[in-house]
Amino acid sequence: MDRNSTGLVFVLPALIVLAMLVAYPVAYTGLLSVTDRQGAFVGLDNFSAVLGARATPQAFWNTLWFVGGSIVFQVVFGTAAAILLNQNFIGRGIVRSITLLPWVVPGIVAATTWAWMFHTEFGIINYMMTGAGVIPEPIGWLTNGSTVMPVLIAINVWKLFPFVAIMVLAGLQSIPNDLYEAARVDGANFWQEVFHIMLPQVRSVIVAVTLLLVIWGLNSITIIYAITRGGPANRTLITPIQIFRLAFESTNFNQAAALSVMFFAVALVIVIIYIKALASTPGEVK
Amino acid sequence: MGSVNIAQARKSYGALEVLHGVSVNIANGEFVVLVGPSGCGKSTLLRMIAGLEAISGGEIAIDGKVVNTLAPKERDIAMVFQSYALYPHMTVEANMGFSLRLGGAPKDAIKARVAEAAKMLGLEDYLKRYPRHLSGGQRQRVAMGRAMVRKPKVFLFDEPLSNLDAKLRVQMRSEIKRNHQRLKTTTVYVTHDQIEAMTMADRIVVMNGGVVEQVGSPLELYDRPANLFVAGFIGSPSMNILSGRLENGTFMTADGTAFAVPGMASFGNRDVRLGIRPEHLCLDPNGLRAEIVTVEPTGSETQVMMRLGGHDVVGVFRERVVNAPGEMLPVSIDAERAHIFDPQTGKRLEA
Numbered sequence: 205m206d207r208n209s210t211g212l213v214f215v216l217p218a219l220i221v222l223a224m225l226v227a228y229p230v231a232y233t234g235l236l237s238v239t240d241r242q243g244a245f246v247g248l249d250n251f252s253a254v255l256g257a258r259a260t261p262q263a264f265w266n267t268l269w270f271v272g273g274s275i276v277f278q279v280v281f282g283t284a285a286a287i288l289l290n291q292n293f294i295g296r297g298i299v300r301s302i303t304l305l306p307w308v309v310p311g312i313v314a315a316t317t318w319a320w321m322f323h324t325e326f327g328i329i330n331y332m333m334t335g336a337g338v339i340p341e342p343i344g345w346l347t348n349g350s351t352v353m354p355v356l357i358a359i360n361v362w363k364l365f366p367f368v369a370i371m372v373l374a375g376l377q378s379i380p381n382d383l384y385e386a387a388r389v390d391g392a393n394f395w396q397e398v399f400h401i402m403l404p405q406v407r408s409v410i411v412a413v414t415l416l417l418v419i420w421g422l423n424s425i426t427i428i429y430a431i432t433r434g435g436p437a438n439r440t441l442i443t444p445i446q447i448f449r450l451a452f453e454s455t456n457f458n459q460a461a462a463l464s465v466m467f468f469a470v471a472l473v474i475v476i477i478y479i480k481a482l483a484s485t486p487g488e489v490k
Numbered sequence: 491m492g493s494v495n496i497a498q499a500r501k502s503y504g505a506l507e508v509l510h511g512v513s514v515n516i517a518n519g520e521f522v523v524l525v526g527p528s529g530c531g532k533s534t535l536l537r538m539i540a541g542l543e544a545i546s547g548g549e550i551a552i553d554g555k556v557v558n559t560l561a562p563k564e565r566d567i568a569m570v571f572q573s574y575a576l577y578p579h580m581t582v583e584a585n586m587g588f589s590l591r592l593g594g595a596p597k598d599a600i601k602a603r604v605a606e607a608a609k610m611l612g613l614e615d616y617l618k619r620y621p622r623h624l625s626g627g628q629r630q631r632v633a634m635g636r637a638m639v640r641k642p643k644v645f646l647f648d649e650p651l652s653n654l655d656a657k658l659r660v661q662m663r664s665e666i667k668r669n670h671q672r673l674k675t676t677t678v679y680v681t682h683d684q685i686e687a688m689t690m691a692d693r694i695v696v697m698n699g700g701v702v703e704q705v706g707s708p709l710e711l712y713d714r715p716a717n718l719f720v721a722g723f724i725g726s727p728s729m730n731i732l733s734g735r736l737e738n739g740t741f742m743t744a745d746g747t748a749f750a751v752p753g754m755a756s757f758g759n760r761d762v763r764l765g766i767r768p769e770h771l772c773l774d775p776n777g778l779r780a781e782i783v784t785v786e787p788t789g790s791e792t793q794v795m796m797r798l799g800g801h802d803v804v805g806v807f808r809e810r811v812v813n814a815p816g817e818m819l820p821v822s823i824d825a826e827r828a829h830i831f832d833p834q835t836g837k838r839l840e841a
């Protein structure tokens with residue numbers, strides 16, 4: 205055996221495991237999507253059936269709403285929190301740790317807790333808001349079609365903005381102090397420091413974090429499934445949940461696989477567009 | 491343009507006082523260099539003038555106005571940092587125009603001012619570049635340009651040349667000096683390099699351990715150092731300091747080496763430190779006998795380290811010295827140019 209094939213023998217076990225763990229499920233999903241329950245080849249039937257379902261376009265738009273809405277607020281709040289936590293004030297260490305909490309709490313625990321807090325009759329949120337006279341009568345936050353999505357977005361933002369905050373904070377801390385001092389001598393006030401020094405300097409961090417948030421957002425099931433299961437009336441049905449329900453509630457694995465394949469393709473396109481768009485901005489990453 | 495008046499300025503970090511009452515008056519248009527060993531408080535003083543460091547005591551006034559509580563931007567100063575502190579995400583042009591932009595100046599006015607400064611510094615070809623695409627010397631120039639564009643009352647420099655190689659340092663030194671002669675803006679320049687201080691300054695402020703040791707023009711400091719610290723700090727190689735006793739106009743070291751010091755009879759008989767610059771030793775067949783330790787020819791002159799009267803003494807001679815270490819070299823001391831200091835206080839004694 206020459207050098208190359210000896211090497212191959214050594215990496216083979218790892219490659220086989222990797223293939224079984226990654227390639228097999230992907231390939232099998234592909235296979236499932238073009239066969240029926242008996243395993244007979246049916247061409248694109250599963251795809252047309254899924255696309256014909258009324259829930260599919262709705263889930264698609266819901267997903268865009270949920271992911272887009274979450275990311276905007278996660279990035280805005282996360283960055284704002286990071287800037288705040290980067291200032292000098294008494295008790296900063298404690299506040300920093302507390303900010304981290306939502307990120308540490310397991311998703312399912314957070315979801316259940318929030319579900320109770322938003323409960324129409326027993327939830328603390330309705331209790332406090334009616335008590336304070338902000339709203340005249342209890343609102344069915346999770347049962348009302350117009351409030352349920354914003355509430356879920358809010359919970360998702362609460363859960364993930366600390367992640368953005370930590371990453372951006374790390375970026376802010378690597379900015380040399382000289383730059384702030386130079387800006388102050390140049391006449392910058394606090395907001396001008398934020399917009400001319402801090403944000404440009406953490407731009408690359410925000411770009412990377414946003415990409416992660418897109419990927420996680422497109423995969424997020426826990427919070428929504430634990431709180432509403434996609435209801436009421438499919439108002440919070442996002443595509444990952446639709447796939448999950450097709451597979452495990454309707455036990456239609458073939459259609460679920462077809463939907464997965466399409467979802468994967470769309471997600472891939474979004475991610476590629478995002479990376480391309482940011483890679484082509486005039487190079488000013490440090 | 492403006493004057494800078496520092497009166498009894500103090501700085502403490504908690505219980506630790508690092509500046510113990512510094513007073514310096516800088517006239518309008520003057521180029522003043524703060525020089526001193528590392529950690530003596532030069533940067534701290536400069537940053538107090540800039541408003542980047544709070545003033546713990548005393549007063550600093552710029553152009554006659556006390557600025558103790560004013561923010562940096564209200565002091566009308568510009569600063570060049572050791573690290574340059576250029577904004578990495580802005581082009582050279584944007585870096586230089588940043589302060590004007592913050593001040594709300596119209597676009598074409600900014601452009602004109604930046605172009606003017608760029609022309610003066612030879613940066614016209616680099617205006618569209620980012621700082622990371624510039625060499626150290628070019629960055630240094632951009633940092634100066636950023637300060638010049640402001641047309642401030644006072645320029646503050648904190649060791650602006652210490653990141654450059656020796657040759658570039660010499661070149662930038664004269665460039666800074668030339669720009670000062672053109673603009674005539676009051677300048678406070680921090681360095682720990684006494685050559686930079688000597689060559690650039692109108693006046694030098696020598697600091698040590700948070701106090702001012704002496705203020706004066708470069709040649710004043712060189713010719714009449716006020717104390718042993720300044721004597722040793724200014725000049726390269728440093729002044730030789732010999733301990734001994736002055737008796738009836740003759741200086742004698744502990745081992746009996748003696749030579750006459752004219753004009754010093756008025757001191758009477760007492761212990762002193764005698765300072766003599768290396769260039770004021772000369773080869774003299776009838777001189778004192780010194781044992782050579784090392785010989786360092788630089789081409790134009792020769793530096794010889796030797797033992798004389800129980801001290802290590804450096805001499806700089808225009809002649810070439812061919813003797814080997816261990817041999818005896820006859821030297822004489824140009825005693826008229828010797829400096830006499832009090833051994834206890836370190837202060838200069840005047841005849």
Ligand SMILES: Nc1ncnc2c1ncn2[C@@H]1O[C@H](COP(=O)(O)OP(=O)(O)OP(=O)(O)O)[C@@H](O)[C@H]1O
Nearest residue numbers: 503506508526527528529530531532533534535682
């Ligand atoms: N934030 C701080 N807290 C406590 N001590 C400080 C602080 N900043 C500076 N010092 C001390 O103040 C003294 C003066 O520091 P400074 O930076 O002014 O020195 P310097 O003369 O500029 O020295 P160098 O030539 O090395 O730059 C030093 O002893 C330093 O340890």
Ligand SMILES: [Mg+2]
Nearest residue numbers: 532533534649
């Ligand atoms: Mg310093």
